[in-house]
Amino acid sequence: MARRLLRYGVLAYLAALLIVPVGMIAYRTFGHGLAPVVDALTSAGALHAAYMSILVCVLAVPLDVVFGVGAGILLARRRMPARWLVNSVIDLPFAMSPVVIGLALFILYGRGGWLGGWLAAHGIQVLFNWPGMVLATAFVCLPFVAREVVPVLEELGTEQEQAASVLGARPLQTLLRITLPAIRWALVYGVVLSAARALGEFGAVTIVSGNIVGQTQTLPLYVDEQFGNFNPTAAYSAGLLLAVIAILILLAMTLLTRKRAREHE
């Protein structure tokens, strides 16, 4: 009896917190039928925002994969003096508000910043442009791949890699043929989580992008702008699109987990 109460309690709580609000968006979005939604989503602004979101995501996630695998190998394999420090620095983006990350990048890459001046002199515009948005997004999503990969690498140990090296494999061959395939599931999870987070990123990107309509506006920024401009249909439609993407990603994760479980039987 108590267990059943707990179960319904949890379900009700989940509903209140997640399902009802998302459902409300869906309800409001289609309040005037399908046509306005299609119009809203195919408007030039929405399409460009979607394009920017995808572009930033596609560029930022590989950066995080490279960093995450590198940091993961360092953390799992090397005895570093300041291991605890590196370990907590990797989690920094989890703890820090994205807005603060955006501000930090703004200061670093701005006209008077350490890197900004030099880059501007070489004709590279980072702020208010896609490179800055990619950097900000990559920073915010930094921990996902590393956090997925480290425990798997630790469990894997180094014997397989040693076996490969004795069989003549160079370090790069060992990485590509042994290490990466062995951690592939952790990598897939890390990538999926990073991609989900990247698509939804708002705080850091708002600051470094300048939110220039039709240029540096991503979907979340578009939602915010349309909402502020009393254009609820556009805001709800784009918002619902983001929610649907998130749900699809979660679904993909669930399917992958099942496939993985089967493979391990």
Added chain:
Amino acid sequence: MIEARNISKSFGDFRALTEVSVSIEPGRLTALLGPSGGGKSTLLRVIAGLEVPDSGEVRVEGRDVTRVPARKRRIGFVFQHYAAFTHMTVWDNVAFGLKIARTPRDQARQRVTELLDLVHLDGLARRYPAELSGGQRQRMALARALATAPGVLLLDEPFGALDAKVRQELRGWLRRLHDDMHITTIFVTHDQEEAMEIADEIVVINHGQVEQAGPPDQLYDHPANEFVMGFLGPVTRLGGELVRPHDIDVSTGRHPAASEAIVERLVSLGFTTRLEATLADGQPVTVQLTRAQAAELDIGTGDIVFLRPPHPAGAAAGLVPASRPGSARP
């Protein structure tokens, strides 16, 4: 010829090897034998190039290879826990070294087929390591190590993780394999029976140093010290000397060189009988008798017996002055 000269290696505060020198004759099966933590695996890994020694050098055919990376040493290495490539099939595991060496496809296919045949895994090529038993996994690891026709085969406690019956089988099988291929082989074990059974040469390693090296019989009959004697077989103490329990002469009649003892227990172990007795000074002593000897003596608990070491006092334990440690063939 593989030579390790004055190898020292520490891990933090732990000294795994101290000035170890060993020579390994080509074409032979050599065992590095010793208790856990004694340094034998570290020595094997230094020879393989998986560890770089703090000092000393490794020479193969006279060439210094101390700092040559493992992948260039043309060795086969079998790990205790198999180190199977878990995401590859048995076939791909065995073919790995050939693929890295860019062996032509047809040649590689033929070689892998041969090897899987050799290790009796021919029907399991499409399986993944997780679908194999421990013994099968270890045979796969062996085939993988042999694929590139290495000059030396190194095995680190190869049967340590297997149950007794499979271990016994693989042991005999490794010996036959070695007799067929004559590849210079070094294996690490803490099991003296395993070493005695299949090795041509045994190097006893303890506390990071070589205690003695030589053929199994020589080590058994003429151990350099009490450690080697105790490690290679059962021992008991009689008259201050370490002796083998089956070498003690037992009689019911008094003898000038014999020690008097009182029988505590007789344990029948099938073909042999274990006699447990206590000497006049209270020291326990164990004697191993054949069943016929025990029957002939016709003794029971509480009887007095007279125990004589195998040789006249002095040379009793069969200990010889320490042969120069480090040479596998003194």
